[in-house]
Amino acid sequence: MTQLYDIEKSLGHLTGLANRLFSNLLVSRFHHAGIRMTAEQWGALLVLINMEGLSQTELAEALYLEKSSVSRLVVGLEKRGWVQRTKDTDDGRKHVLIATPDAKALAARCSEIARSVLRDAETEIAKDELVNTKQLLVKIVTNLRSCNDKTSAPSTET
CATH class of the missing domain: 1.10.10.10 (Winged helix-like DNA-binding domain superfamily/Winged helix DNA-binding domain)
Known part of the structure; x- marks a missing residue:
């Protein structure tokens, strides 16, 4: 399957x-x-x-x-x-x-x-990996907020 x-x-x-x-x-x-x-x-x-x-x-x-x-x-x-x-x-x-x-x-x-x-x-995770992970998550959150803002914005069509 x-x-x-x-x-x-x-x-x-x-x-x-x-x-x-x-x-x-x-x-x-x-x-x-x-x-x-x-x-x-x-x-x-x-x-x-x-x-x-x-x-x-x-x-x-x-x-x-x-x-x-x-x-x-x-x-x-x-x-x-x-x-x-x-x-x-x-x-x-x-x-x-x-x-x-x-x-x-x-x-x-x-x-x-x-x-x-x-x-x-965070055990056994290198400091640079944590920094990179947090930076990536911030970017993902920013992207998703942007998508949510676009989908929840009121329609401008009349």
Whole structure:
């Protein structure tokens, strides 16, 4: 039987698999450390800590997630006391998301765990290979963002 598509050599499959393996190991180590946090929550917290004062829509755009997914994600972060919604100082109609002091303290612990996952993933890989891989992935992300921007742009036809 002829293979239509060699999934084992597919860049999409390999990057997706690497992402799932990273996420699973990260969450496992979080749980082992007594931290009940998903990889998605960790990613959202990092964005909110680094880019404080984002709206929920801006967070969705930064994470490349659907607004409904981010809505559920933010509710979970709020329930854990990691995020607060506050009124924007420039536009009182708009709410922004702020990482709480508890979240920032927890992020310091989580960062150490995340670094340990990266160290394990990078075992026996030469530094120049890692640099090249990261550069290639940045190019791929740029290409895919460009494609997504083109397909999601409103039609100019009348």
